[in-house]
Amino acid sequence: MLFNDIAYGPIHSRRLGVSLGMEIMPLEHKLCTFNCVYCECGWNEPVAHPKLPTREEVKAALEAKLSTFDFQQAKLDVITFSGNGEPTLHPDFNGIIRDTCALRDRYCPSTKVSVLSNSTQLGRKNIVEALWLCDNRILKLDAATDEMMRRIDMPVNDQLTVETLINWLAQFNGDFTLQTCFLRGEHDGKIIDNTTPKELNAWYRTIERLRPKQVMIYVIDRKTPEEHLEKISPDEMEQIAAPLREKGVPVIISA
Numbered sequence: 001m002l003f004n005d006i007a008y009g010p011i012h013s014r015r016l017g018v019s020l021g022m023e024i025m026p027l028e029h030k031l032c033t034f035n036c037v038y039c040e041c042g043w044n045e046p047v048a049h050p051k052l053p054t055r056e057e058v059k060a061a062l063e064a065k066l067s068t069f070d071f072q073q074a075k076l077d078v079i080t081f082s083g084n085g086e087p088t089l090h091p092d093f094n095g096i097i098r099d100t101c102a103l104r105d106r107y108c109p110s111t112k113v114s115v116l117s118n119s120t121q122l123g124r125k126n127i128v129e130a131l132w133l134c135d136n137r138i139l140k141l142d143a144a145t146d147e148m149m150r151r152i153d154m155p156v157n158d159q160l161t162v163e164t165l166i167n168w169l170a171q172f173n174g175d176f177t178l179q180t181c182f183l184r185g186e187h188d189g190k191i192i193d194n195t196t197p198k199e200l201n202a203w204y205r206t207i208e209r210l211r212p213k214q215v216m217i218y219v220i221d222r223k224t225p226e227e228h229l230e231k232i233s234p235d236e237m238e239q240i241a242a243p244l245r246e247k248g249v250p251v252i253i254s255a
């Protein structure tokens, strides 16, 4: 599933409310530093010269939407960057976020700006700076052990470690939402399961260390590139959330 417009919607997002989606990755294919087994956009494909929308095109597409939106009749909770890959890979990500915040301030000051990111670019100063300008940073950590993170997310940089991701996430001093997709299954003859006691304990310890303001957990919802994946039941998701809630950590479940 690919998004074919730079600005699309608004749509009702199960996690974010009424959301105007922003696509700043190529419109024809996915571009990502992960290759998650559950990715709704499918597997990564090698593309020699990915064509990204320019900063000016993104600004124009957003302004066209906001200037014609009837804010008297409908509400817009959030402008959300996600879509066909990892938005922070755009070379003008910082400028795009600045433009977006300026347009939001002009047309709909109470609308939030959110970015869903896989966290792999948090070692770059201008990306972190741009994320600080947003209202919500929704940052992925699918597993807290290297072995399971690599099996689920299959990072393009095979040297990437969970410890590196955690240190990058720690820069936000808890002012972010940690996002995890729970799943079980098999890929390439290897077991995928971030719900075992070992994986969950490592994940709980990481949350205790990072203290995110919110945890968002979800299950696979659409067709996945790896077919041998199992959707976790709503009951089990509640059980996963319970120890965090007991400690006062807000948890949103999309199951």
Ligand code: SF4
Residues within 6 Å of the ligand: 032, 033, 034, 035, 036, 038, 039, 040, 041, 083, 084, 085, 086, 118
């Ligand atoms: S990080 Fe997101 S876009 Fe990238 S492969 Fe994973 S699910 Fe797909």
